[in-house]
Amino acid sequence: MHALAIHALRLGDDALILGQRLGEWCGHAPALEIDLSLANIALDCVGQATHFLALAGEIEGQGRDADRLAFHRDVMDFTNCLLVEQPNGDFAQTIARQFFFAHYQHLLFERMASVTDARFAAIAAKAVKETAYHAKLASEWVIRLGDGTDESRARMERGLDWMWRFTGEIFVMDEIDSAAIEAGAGVDKAALRPLWDARIGAALAEAALAPPAPHRPVLGGRTGRHSEHLGHLLSDMQFLQRAYPGATW
Amino acid sequence: MSDASKEWPLWEVFVRGKGGLSHRHVGSVHAADAQMALAHARDTYTRRMEGVSLWVLPSAQITASDPGEADALFAPAEDKVYRHPTFYTIPDNIKHI
Numbered sequence: 001m002h003a004l005a006i007h008a009l010r011l012g013d014d015a016l017i018l019g020q021r022l023g024e025w026c027g028h029a030p031a032l033e034i035d036l037s038l039a040n041i042a043l044d045c046v047g048q049a050t051h052f053l054a055l056a057g058e059i060e061g062q063g064r065d066a067d068r069l070a071f072h073r074d075v076m077d078f079t080n081c082l083l084v085e086q087p088n089g090d091f092a093q094t095i096a097r098q099f100f101f102a103h104y105q106h107l108l109f110e111r112m113a114s115v116t117d118a119r120f121a122a123i124a125a126k127a128v129k130e131t132a133y134h135a136k137l138a139s140e141w142v143i144r145l146g147d148g149t150d151e152s153r154a155r156m157e158r159g160l161d162w163m164w165r166f167t168g169e170i171f172v173m174d175e176i177d178s179a180a181i182e183a184g185a186g187v188d189k190a191a192l193r194p195l196w197d198a199r200i201g202a203a204l205a206e207a208a209l210a211p212p213a214p215h216r217p218v219l220g221g222r223t224g225r226h227s228e229h230l231g232h233l234l235s236d237m238q239f240l241q242r243a244y245p246g247a248t249w
Numbered sequence: 250m251s252d253a254s255k256e257w258p259l260w261e262v263f264v265r266g267k268g269g270l271s272h273r274h275v276g277s278v279h280a281a282d283a284q285m286a287l288a289h290a291r292d293t294y295t296r297r298m299e300g301v302s303l304w305v306l307p308s309a310q311i312t313a314s315d316p317g318e319a320d321a322l323f324a325p326a327e328d329k330v331y332r333h334p335t336f337y338t339i340p341d342n343i344k345h346i
Contacts, residue, residue, distance in 0.1 A: 031257070033278050037292035137288055144281065 003179035005059040006079065007186060008120070009069070010176070010222060012052030013080035016070055017230070018101060019045030020237050021088060030091050037137065041098070044130040051123040071241035075231050076224040083166035085221070085230040089159060092152065095141045096159035100167050102134035103199050107192045116184030139203040146207025153209075160204075160212055168217020171196070176222075259308040260286035262293070264300035272304050280305075 001009075022042035029035035053066035064072075083101055088094045109131055112124035145156040171193045180186025204211050220226065240247060257279040263272035275294050280286035286305040295303065314322055326332070 031279060033280065033289035033293060036296075037288065040292050040296060133291075140284060140288065144285070 002059055003176050004117075004183055004185055005056045006176050007180040008052050008056035008059060010079040011123075012049045012056055012066070012069070013078050014084050014101075014105075015045045015052060016049035017078070017080040017233065018084040018097075019043070019049055020233055021084065021086075022094070022098075024088055024236075025094065034091070038094070041134050041137075044127075044134065048123065048127045048130070051126075055119055055123070067241075071238045072245075075226055075234060078224065078226065078230060078234075079222055080226075080230075081166070081169050082218055082221040082227055083163060083170060085227060085233060086163060086166060087229050089162065090155055092145050092155035093159035093162055095138055095145065096156070096163040098134065099138035099142050099160075099203070100163055100200070101170070102131055102138050103196055104167075104170050104192065106131040106135045107195055107199075108187055108189065111187040111192075115186065120185040135199075139199075142203050142209070143207040146204070146209040156207070156209065160209065164212040165215045165218050168215070169219050169221060172217070172219065172222070174222065257281050260290070260305040261308050261311065262286075262290040263304040263306075264290075264294055265302035265304075266299065267301055272302065275299070277308060278305070 019042045022038050022045065025038040026035065026042075029038055049070065050066045053069045057064040057066060057069055083097060086093075086097055088097075106128065109124040109128035113121055113128050115121050115124070142156060142160075145152040147153070171189045173188070173190050177186055177189060181188060201211060258281075259277050260280055260283075261277050262275050264275050265272045278286055278289040278293055280289045283305060287303055290303050290305050294300070
């Protein structure tokens, strides 16, 4: 597969898997208002995924569209980072994942909006407004849960601890990223790290939460080595297309 | 849902549909504080491009008229039709009035 197609696929897979995870809250969130806000974010993510996966299919040129890529690939073909496939856990764990990922996505899309490849720039320019809100909302919740009751604080700490080890992977650069930058379609993710650290640190400080201790990052998602959680997510997400291939409505 | 005192307070939500229009009451949300009430209002009431500006205010801050007094408050206006400016003849060529 062409490096740029893989580049688009990774961006699409990140958004798709996170969207599916957030969608799992639908009807189960702690309050009606939260149900709606998580579903809204999920839909933003699925929208981003649709654009990036369609672009991946277009660059690949094998006739696979966004649906084909979303519903007819198996675990090892998915290129999302491990962070987004982590289970929802309780609300605080979901917020921890959202907090870490949305700030990364926002920084990424801010820069990707001005790359020379107009296809990537256009998707990023639309997505950056969505992720700005996702990041702000996640920070607001981290602050409220962290600086809330003893229980909310303990849950927030557990959630951050669970997700932290998967944050290193999102800034790792490999040959696909280098090729994407060279082609004017990518962003230096490693350079985003200090900015991300500052934003994460500021919200944690306001939440009176200690920053998680450094941890050796867990890697593998970009090359298809996933946690067991992704298979269960896909069996849910892909069920209909697996049982009734090509079904439409 | 069991302990009412642990429930988030209620906020009334007002949306400005577009520049130049006034904010209109659209409903309410539960939230722990004003900032989260704004976020919840955004997520609940502006999902379909309904607005360009939001207000939220604590429902407890609203002083409402007593339905039992409705007759005393509103019935006297019923026979004062002369308060409506409907007795003027509008010339045909006046379009925007």
